[in-house]
Amino acid sequence: MSLNNSLSLESAVGKVPALTLMFWLIKILATTLGETAGDALSMSMNLGYLLSTLIFAGLFLVAVVAQIKASKFHPFLYWTTIIATTTVGTTLADFATRSLGIGYTGGSTLLFALLLASLGVWYKTMGSVSVSTLSSSKAEMFYWVTIMFSQTLGTALGDWTADTAGLGYVGAALIFGSLLAVVVIAYYFTQLSRTFLFWSAFILTRPLGAVVGDFLDKPLSAGGLALSRYSASASLIFMIIACILLFPQRAGATAKH
Template sequence: MLSKVPEVTLIFWIIKIAATTLGETGGDAVSMSMNLGYLVATAIFAAIFLVAVVAQIKAKAFHPFLYWITIVATTTVGTTMADFADRSLGIGYAGGSTILFALLMASLAIWYRSMGTVSVDTVGSPKAEMFYWVTIMFSQTLGTALGDWTASTAGLGYEGSAVVFGGLLALVAAAYYRTSVSRTLLFWVAFILTRPLGAVVGDFLDKPLNAGGLALSRYSASAALFALMLTCILFFPQKAAKQAH
């Protein structure tokens, strides 16, 4: 049987990083450049996310465009939601990261207890899909807060943070090829780490020069990232993951 999530390949990770970076620039474009604020932007992206998730769960087969639209929806709402909690509510980057990490771990624990596994190879039923998307939502939101915390509070800056998260991803890749560590564990660690990497790269692209960024337009950066995703999806067709039993 085939699931409605893509096979995990190199192109999967390339699109995922582009999607998480787009989530940062796109979320900031709506909340900041359009001056709608974090709360209104979160409401807009949350509505898009709900529609996309319902469509994804109701779909009878894997559709690459629908899947990646849903991923982008999780990462944009994750961006504005984390910014609202960290900045508007005053929780702070460290506090927000801690709360979201706890929520993410709770989501994985409940999923495991309910289904007996959190492997993406078993995402075939509506129940498993709901756990999958809730977990992804928490991971995307955590990534924004964690990326902001390392870049700002920890003082690493956008480039330094990108090096740290890129290095951690390289270690995960090395563990995948050279050890027998659980593939499910490595997948979720890599999936979580790609989000703060995308967050700091997105901020590096669109933040002002005096803040350590390149001061690119959020709209043009978002358009370029969307074009990259579209090119990858069109020229490197993805297959549905084989469903495990």
């Protein structure tokens, strides 16, 4: 009997939010913030991709440890950890694709392989990659490592679609937005695995946020709006906080073994 089948009907309140429409809205805002804030540190402040990655990686580790040690769901802590994964994902992807010279195609391929490996090891170890089974620190660690890889992949994939594929930021946003719409349709009208659909949507929101973030702060000559990375990041932070305060989130249920 697989681990999925051995889960009892008993459930407990988890430490991640329930998958509501507000969850996905905040997720897209957070991924967009990851792009603008990551670029603000590495480009506007001229700290470079490597140093910026090290700074954000430190923040990510602190946030993850706090999240895993927490005894219950804390909205601000959870979304701070998500934002930390998006910022480190932005600078790490830029470091790999630009500083190491492997390009957007090579970076996207490598990061996609790492993401699949993370999911594979998680499944082999725990028997499931569903967020409803995050009932142990080990499962949570797999969850956050997988999210970090998905956020990093999203940056490289967004850049590849907008630049290498020549679709531009608006064109790339339409592509990823359309793919998300397909996932939503599949959720409501098919019997496809909910776990598969969750991770598909989770992964696709990152390149969507990446190209929207680039559209906001890249120069007019590059197809962007040339907005200040600082003001764009501050506006996104304000919107995320407003969403959390105005639309309180409940924790999702976690199945007990």
